[in-house]
Amino acid sequence: xxxxxxxxxxxxxxxxxxxxxxxxxxxxxxxxxxxxxxxxxxxxxxxxxxxxxxxxxxxxxxxxxxxxxxxxxxxxxxxxxxxxxxxxxxxxxxxxxxxxxxxxxxxxxxxxxxxxxxxxxxxxxxxxxxxxxxxxxxxxxxxxxxxxxxx
Amino acid sequence: xxxxxxxxxxxxxxxxxxxxxxxxxxxxxxxxxxxxxxxxxxxxxxxxxxxxxxxxxxxxxxxxxxxxxxxxxxxxxxxxxxxxxxxxxxxxxxxxxxxxxxxxxxxxxxxxxxxxxxxxxxxxxxxxxxxxxxxxxxxxxxxxxxxxxxxxxxxxxxxxxxxxxxxxxxxxxxxxxxxxxxxxxxxxxxxxxxxxxxxxxxxxxxxxxxxxxxxxxxxxxxxxxxxxxxxxxxxxxxxxxxxxxxxxxxxxxxxxxxxxxxxxxxxxxxxxxxxxxxxxxxxxxxxxxxxxxxxxxxxxxxxxxxxxxxxxxxxxxxxxxxxxxxxxxxxxxxxxxxxxxxxxxxxxxxxxxxxxxxxxxxxxxxxxxxxxxxxxxxxxxxxxxxxxxxxxxxxxxxxxxxxxxxxxxxxxxxxxxxxxxxxxxxxxxxxxxxxxxxxxxxxxxxxxxxxxxxxxxxxxxxxxxxxxxxxxxxxxxxxxxxxxxxxxxxxxxxxxxxxxxxxxxxxxxxxxxxxxxxxxxxxxxxxxxxxxxxxxxxxxxxxxxxxxxxxxxxxxxxxxxxxxxxxxxxxxxxxxxxxxxxxxxxxxxxxxxxxxxxxxxxxxxxxxxxxxxxxxxxxxxxxxxxxxxxxxxxxxxxxxxxxxxxxxxxxxxxxxxxxxxxxxxxxxxxxxxxxxxxxxxxxxxxxxxxxxxxxxxxxxxxxxxxxxxxxxxxxxxxxxx
Numbered sequence: 047x048x049x050x051x052x053x054x055x056x057x058x059x060x061x062x063x064x065x066x067x068x069x070x071x072x073x074x075x076x077x078x079x080x081x082x083x084x085x086x087x088x089x090x091x092x093x094x095x096x097x098x099x100x101x102x103x104x105x106x107x108x109x110x111x112x113x114x115x116x117x118x119x120x121x122x123x124x125x126x127x128x129x130x131x132x133x134x135x136x137x138x139x140x141x142x143x144x145x146x147x148x149x150x151x152x153x154x155x156x157x158x159x160x161x162x163x164x165x166x167x168x169x170x171x172x173x174x175x176x177x178x179x180x181x182x183x184x185x186x187x188x189x190x191x192x193x194x195x196x197x
Numbered sequence: 198x199x200x201x202x203x204x205x206x207x208x209x210x211x212x213x214x215x216x217x218x219x220x221x222x223x224x225x226x227x228x229x230x231x232x233x234x235x236x237x238x239x240x241x242x243x244x245x246x247x248x249x250x251x252x253x254x255x256x257x258x259x260x261x262x263x264x265x266x267x268x269x270x271x272x273x274x275x276x277x278x279x280x281x282x283x284x285x286x287x288x289x290x291x292x293x294x295x296x297x298x299x300x301x302x303x304x305x306x307x308x309x310x311x312x313x314x315x316x317x318x319x320x321x322x323x324x325x326x327x328x329x330x331x332x333x334x335x336x337x338x339x340x341x342x343x344x345x346x347x348x349x350x351x352x353x354x355x356x357x358x359x360x361x362x363x364x365x366x367x368x369x370x371x372x373x374x375x376x377x378x379x380x381x382x383x384x385x386x387x388x389x390x391x392x393x394x395x396x397x398x399x400x401x402x403x404x405x406x407x408x409x410x411x412x413x414x415x416x417x418x419x420x421x422x423x424x425x426x427x428x429x430x431x432x433x434x435x436x437x438x439x440x441x442x443x444x445x446x447x448x449x450x451x452x453x454x455x456x457x458x459x460x461x462x463x464x465x466x467x468x469x470x471x472x473x474x475x476x477x478x479x480x481x482x483x484x485x486x487x488x489x490x491x492x493x494x495x496x497x498x499x500x501x502x503x504x505x506x507x508x509x510x511x512x513x514x515x516x517x518x519x520x521x522x523x524x525x526x527x528x529x530x531x532x533x534x535x536x537x538x539x540x541x542x543x544x545x546x547x548x549x550x551x552x553x554x555x556x557x558x559x560x561x562x563x564x565x566x567x568x569x570x571x572x573x574x575x576x577x578x579x580x581x582x583x584x585x586x587x588x589x590x591x592x593x594x595x596x597x598x599x600x601x602x603x604x605x606x607x608x609x610x611x612x613x614x615x616x617x618x619x620x621x622x623x624x625x626x627x628x629x630x631x632x633x634x635x636x637x638x639x640x641x642x643x644x645x646x647x648x649x650x651x652x653x654x655x656x657x658x659x660x661x662x663x664x665x666x667x668x669x670x671x672x673x674x675x676x677x678x679x680x681x682x683x684x685x686x687x688x689x690x691x692x693x694x695x696x697x698x699x700x701x702x703x704x705x706x707x708x709x710x711x712x713x714x715x716x717x718x719x720x721x722x723x724x725x726x727x728x729x730x731x732x733x734x735x736x737x738x739x740x741x742x743x744x745x746x747x748x749x750x751x752x753x754x755x756x757x758x759x760x761x762x763x764x765x766x767x768x769x770x771x772x773x774x775x776x777x778x779x780x781x782x783x784x785x786x787x788x789x790x791x792x793x794x795x796x797x798x799x800x801x802x803x804x805x806x807x808x809x810x811x812x813x814x815x816x817x818x819x820x821x822x823x824x825x826x827x828x829x830x831x832x833x834x835x836x837x838x839x840x841x842x843x844x845x846x847x848x849x850x851x852x853x854x855x856x857x858x859x860x861x862x863x864x865x866x867x868x869x870x871x872x873x874x875x876x877x878x879x880x881x882x883x884x885x886x887x888x889x890x891x892x893x894x895x896x897x898x899x900x901x902x903x904x905x906x907x908x909x910x911x912x913x914x915x916x917x918x
Contacts (some may be wrong), residue, residue: 062455069475073430078422079415081596083547084628086479088851116671119415131413138405138817141825142272143412144419144547144596169860175851177547177597178272179828181862182820 049110052077053121063109067101069093071118079119079147083175088172093120093148100155113129119147122154130154133191140179149174153188162192201798232284232294234276234407236416237745238266239591241296248377250339252299252310253332254283256377260360262289264329267299267311268321269568270408271546271595271602272825273881274818275321277406281814282326285399286333286392288357289373290710296407301570301590307597314570314592319710319782319879320815326877330391336380338389340815343379344371394812394874403817420566421551421625428553428621429458430580431614432477435466435634438490438844439704443467447485454480460616468614474625483576493704494844498540501703501841505538505606505642508663509902513699514675517685520693522646525657533732535725537656538642539717541705542837543635543846545854548596549628554611554622556581561588561612562621566595568602576605581611599829604636629849636708637839639665639680641717645725648693653733655744657693660725662877664717666700667707675700682714683886687722688751688780705841711829712882715781716889720834720907724892728903737776737894738764750872754778754807762789762805771795772802773899777887782877784810786823788887790863792895797914801863801892803830808869810878811855819880820867826884827865832856834889835909 049058050067052075059074063075066085071077073093080103083091087102094103095117122128126135130153141147160167168188176184240263249255255263264283270276277530280296300310312325339359344362345352348369356363363370394400411417436442446467448460456476461468468485471477504804526532552565554577561583568575570590578585626634642666648657662684668676676698678685684696710716730740738759745751758764758776768774771794778787791803806823813819835854840847848854893904900914 058478065475069473072422073473073475078418081419081547082421082474082549082625084850086628086850086852089547105215122414125413126410129255135405135409138409138821140272140406140409141274141821142547142595142597143408143417146412147415150413163263165864169862172859175547175856175858177545177599177829177856178834179825179831179857179862180821181828181857181859182824182865184859185862 067103129194137187250336260374265299269316271598283333290360319881323879327827341378441490513697522695525693530651541637544601546597550607552611554615567596638710663699683718719886720889734801774896779890782879786883790891823884830885830888
């Protein structure tokens, strides 16, 4: 049994300690907005926040996040009102959309540490993969989100 | 939010584990005037509604307009673009529009009423556009006829606008929803004429994509996200040597693991079934497996590369021969020759392949995000032994396709596993399985010869090409038109032009890779055209202009590129600019790329894209596809390399099969400059083609080093050759 807090709600899950957080979220708690992409923390599709920091949940054993605050895309905001989500909507970023939960979660955490990033900062710090190739729009949306959050 | 679509029994039984994935998400994010998509955009009900005016358009009493979408949405945006075309003719209020997937089962039962559901060849708008435009016009005219009948007035006095029919002289009106059932029963003497492009109000608008509100909050349902009551989960491994078979799998070694249910042995694969995906994946890793690999188990990439290059010396089949190339080369003042080749590459869509299958006594259900619901239905019927009319494929949002999901191998496996366990099964491939069990872009090699007259005019071009056929059924007389796309139909005009084909397949399974044929052939052709320009002492744009003198549409795209891409302006040392242009899927796409080469490393700094795709349905949709296609091709150019050792793929994940990330992605500008009155060109694929030679041409400009193989990474870029 592991106790975790997801989007503010405590859950007790009966899984092996080493179970990746990703699969606990998807298959034990039923939050499927967090995606399985690679399983080895390469692509970032599974990015969630643990105590506000971005982690790649496919490679985080659930035991290590017991008692910590976990936020998934579903818990980011009610009705998609977070400035990062709004920027994504305005810039029309997603194509297939499968990586975008992870892109958004990575960006939210990144903007906390760098509220006014340059393109070079974005390129150096955001490493999630998008196979549809939305990087140009992603960059624009990151800048827009940063501006919204500073305003 | 009201749910307008009629929910069938099947939809009710597909449950989510929590309310998080429910219909309510997305409220408040969609502008009020916008149409909307469900997070589960399929409707399994195959009955005809009273308000079904034709197979494409249903109008419900509350004015909801259900528009059937006969392709897949894998990110290319045509779930918005095709309804946009329908709405243009239907004259409905966009706010009432709710597109949904066309039913694959119905498509089978009703003799392809939706045409092909396969989503490839950049065909969604290009081919289905005019069909649904007619369906929209037809529905509108029948609504007008129904209203005119009720009022007993001539139809010419009635007008459709914003989901109402108005009798102009009296000002009376009916809502579409009041007329739909009657309109459905009306037969038109003849189909109405379509609007002229100058009458378009809706086509050409930069409308927001309907799927995007569902893709910023995790609510959009992909195949991998669905749950069916009583479902078990499976992981699979197919013989890593293509064509091999399963010899043994020692179930006893994993039998005591938590959640383990059973091992299912297929002819060429083994699956572990468990209560959870991660337990199935972990158990499969621990399962001792032996394979029968046969002779293919000794092969490797170096052998294959040599075989494709050696094939260039064999006698081939003439796929095209204009003039007399041998005679022209014999009398040419100058002849140049060069050999190019590319390795196999994988698709690597973000969502690993997956499917849920439920085989029952009287029907088979499959939930899958597929590019090819028709083929998924066929595969499910074959794997289950069920008649196709009793197979129901429920297509979901698709987490990337790029051609990989045209051949739904995962569906056949999921159905076979469900049949074996007697329960609904969700099968999820690992990334490693996806990379190692691809339907790859073919390995290919080509040898060009070009001849010039004494004045530098190009008079002959010969190419000998060896490549595999992804679709053996398409081969005729040793020629596969698909694998020769971009060579046999290149726009360049030379009096003597010859394409010789040496088809060569190995045990590596091939498939369409975004812009099949065009993808590697654009690299070949546009690199060699660059070589020809330098050999003739001409600017690369100038030679292209000469060889395309008969094509004003190409000239116009080149004009845009030259201006916007700053062609001819100086760059600092270590930087270079490359150009490439092609015609694919009825669109002309050109790119200019600026690269920096530093310490042997390449960075694409800036890409300018120009496109003539004819009629533009949604300009932003076109821009997004060209941007994304460019990045997809850039990954292939810079990094794409699947290698074979002992008959099997060596790579397995994004650590060994790198793709473009933020740091590799250039600043991108797109300029759409359509030629008026032209056909509707496809834009999903062309972007993935010319980026590849544009990058290597830019590397040549920066370094003097001509790259005749891909990928770029790993090649020596220090200093000129």
